[in-house]
Amino acid sequence: MxxxxxxxxxxxxxxxxxxxxxxxxxxxxxxxxxxxxxxxxxxxxxxxxxxxxxxxxxxxxxxxxxxxxxxxxxxxxxxxxxxxxxxxxxxxxxxxxxxxxxxxxxxxxxxALAEKFTGNGKECSDFVCMIIGTGIGGGIFANGSMIRGSRFMGGEFGFMITEGMNMHNEGMEIISDGGSTKGLINMYKKLKNIDSKVNIEGEIIFNEGNNDVEVKKIIDIWYRRIAYGIFNLAGTLNPEKILIGGGVSAREDFIENIEFHLKKIKWWEDIKVKIEPCYHKxxxxxxxxxxxxxxxxx
CATH class of the missing domain: 3.30.420.40 (ATPase, nucleotide binding domain)
Structure with a gap:
């Protein structure tokens, strides 16, 4: 071989x-x-x-x-x-x-290619990978082929607007800023008045959210933003499933929390797709x- x-x-x-x-x-x-x-x-x-x-x-x-x-x-x-x-x-x-x-x-x-090869997208012709890290990116398979786009920017999901969609564009925010792990950490630092240069691990925030109501609120906002992005992808691409990658996707309650916020969107049942973590790490x-x-x- x-x-x-x-x-x-x-x-x-x-x-x-x-x-x-x-x-x-x-x-x-x-x-x-x-x-x-x-x-x-x-x-x-x-x-x-x-x-x-x-x-x-x-x-x-x-x-x-x-x-x-x-x-x-x-x-x-x-x-x-x-x-x-x-x-x-x-x-x-x-x-x-x-x-x-x-x-x-x-x-x-x-x-996405790894998932298609030997992962959770192996049996799918149409699926999406969303990767959550310091930013948000992704990959798209449609009709069995990778969608790269005219300028090779297919899957740049981080540019989706998830906040501030009003007539004045006030508080406009893309999902890479608000729905990434960096976005969660920035919200936490602002809440706790921590200097932006201080290193904070995401696990600290999740642990604190178990006992601190205000921290729990920002975690919920963060999950909601990711759910909005997933909803947009489901409605636009109609995939068989959406696979979530990045270190945070390994959390046991991650998919459960995403699905909780998706169910709050009244149109979710109309376009609902399966949400799974990526197989490959x-x-x-x-x-x-x-x-x-x-x-x-x-």
Missing amino acids: NKYLCFDIGGTKVKYGVLLEDGQAVLLNSYNTETKDKERFFMSIIDLIEEHKIKNNISGVSLCIPGIVNAYKGQVSLCYALRFLEGMSIKEFLENKCKLRIEIENDANCV NNSGTIGSLYNFLTIRK
Whole structure:
């Protein structure tokens, strides 16, 4: 069975693995992301490619990258985490250096691809992944295919407006600001008059919400905003299911709380779809990038 070297590139860590073509991992590892020096960033990747060409006789390399990615051309047009990637054809650059086929894809799309490959979207032709982290992103499958969009921004759910939709646009807010984990933490800091630079873990907020009525209120507002986003996606895309990813989705009561707020929307029963957590967790980027490699040229 062929082997592939798969990278999940984040702003702080690069996860990588040698995967078989069925998605099983032969090797998994990680290292700190080089965020300032472009040459060193690529040398780390090239060195690993050369190493595993010898050790594992890899048949190709796939990369999962944050930002707006033209997966067909292997180009990055926008990447807030690693600005030096912007405007690059990473595919062309690495193929010239390493003489192997290279494929790249957006990180949120890779989550959806992983779910389609061996996860909770495997049996679905139409499903949506919403990933909740410091922002909100996602991936869309319709009629069995990934929807990337005309400018490769399909699935940028974070731009949905969930607050302030009135004639004066007062208090307008997108879901990435109010429904992300960062949004919840910011609401908590404002409530408790905590300096914005202080690091707060989300788990502290949820634990405090068990005993503090005011904290419970902001948690409910946060869940409500996510429910609004899910409602909009269900009504717009009519998927078989909506899968929720990101660390917070692992909470036992997460789906239950989302469904509680969805039921408060009087039209939910008309468009109701199944809500589930994503199957894949920490390795979704590498698995999804592999599936992108295996399918994008077909």
